[in-house]
Amino acid sequence: MMRKALTLLLLFASLAAFAQNAALIRRDPALLWGEGRGGTLHEADSAALSGLCERIAARSGLSPALGETYREDVRRASSRLVEGRYLVLRYLPAGQVAEVFEPRAGRVRELIARAEQTADPQYYSLAYTLARSLPDYPADQLEQLRMRASGSWTLQDFVSREADAVLAALEPRKAPEPAASLRQAVPERREPEVEHITVRDTVTVERELTRVQVEHTFSRRDTVVVIPGSPRSTTAVPLQKTQPRALHGFLLARLGVLPELSYGAMAGIGTAWGGYLRFDSNFRSLQTDYDCRSDGTTDFGLFWSSGKRSVNRFSLAGGAWVQCFDGLKIYAGGGYGRRSVYWQDTTGAWARVTDYNTAGIDLDAGILLDLGRFSLSLGGETLAFRQFSLSLGAGFNF
Helix, strand or coil, X not given: CHHHHHHHHHHHHHHHHHHHHHHHHHHCCCEEEEEEECCCHHHHHHXXXXXXXXXXXXXXXXXXXXXXXXXXXXXXXXXEEEECCCEEEEEEEHHHHHHHHHHHHHHHHHHHHHHHHHCCCHHHHHHHHHHCCCCCCCHHHHHHHHHHHCCCCCHHHCCCHHHHHHHHHHCCCCCCCCCCCCCCCCCCCCCCCCCCEEEEEEEEXXXXXXXXXXXXEECCCCEEEECCCCHHHCCCCCCCCCXXXXXXXXXXXXXXXXXXXXXXXXXXXXXXXXXXXXXXECCCCCCCCEEECCCCEECCEECCEEEEEEEEEEEEEEEEEEEEECCEEEEEEEEEEEEEEEEEECCCCEEEEHHHCXXXXXXXXXXXXXXXCEEEEEEEEEECCCEEEEEEEEEEEC
16 A cells, blocks of 8 residues: 555656646747657657757748758757656757757768769769758858759669658648539530531543533541542552561671680571571680689789680670661670680699679670671670670671
8 A cells, every 4th residue: 555655656746847847848938849749658759859840940940841851860959858648848958959950061061072072963962952951051052062963963863861851841842632522614625516618510521421520528627529420430440558578587607806706696587677696605615723813813822824815705695686778787685795714824724814704794786787698797795894895797688
């Protein structure tokens, strides 16, 4: 019984202390405060933070939406008074309001410094977005950021929740659409009726003893001419059908000339456009004993070269071609490619040079020139955007 009495006494004492402290905070003109209630402590604290953010925004000349973007900074700078049952009072001395904006101002300065170091205008765009939400930010400096960031970047190029929130708060809100009951019924638009004018006349057909009556019907959209006549003056004109383009193909032998020799083949089929397959290799493959790097180092010491070098190249790709002009095609496609470089040491063993090896996507493009039954090709390839090569081809059409 004594424990229950003490518990109730402490509860009433804490409620009285909370009420007294809360009343002092509300009456103190040097304090900004926000109060919140909720079903949980988190909901009550969030409501109190929203109220405090609105007061700070109103004091600083910001909109409530921009004030909400400082929620985390307000949480760190403010103090909290909690009642035992989901009542929270968040407060902050008015003289410390500037501390709320300092973290974001520091991030703006950091982004400007990074933009000056990297010469990347994208950082100016993010700095400009954040600076627009700072109160009393110098107008001339804001205009400089806008000019440096103009046209260089869209917000989706950066991952920044803070910038997303600021940009969303800066966008004007759309006015809600009127209710369906308040909308005025728009009369259905009808096309005006078309007045047809018919003119009949009689014309004389040379070398014919009959007369042909011609009826002309005119309207805004079309003109219909009906010429009824005798069977003797009627001539049937057969309709010409458009012949489809014939299917044809090509087969070429390829020679890679740069950066090293390689050999391959290319075949395609289609009409005005089609597809092709391509294969290239220099048919060199070596069994290596260990790996080395281009600076001459290995995992167990230095590499001593005998001066011999070998390269293995392989690529398989496919794509599409289109007939641009009579006798000229353009092709482009992609596939997989691999290029390996090997060095021989003084003992006769071969080592694979790891940082000279390239493997990945292989893109190619070029032109095909038809000379009668023969075809010539000129194209270029890039392997993983690191290795570029040039190839020639010759073959025939079928």
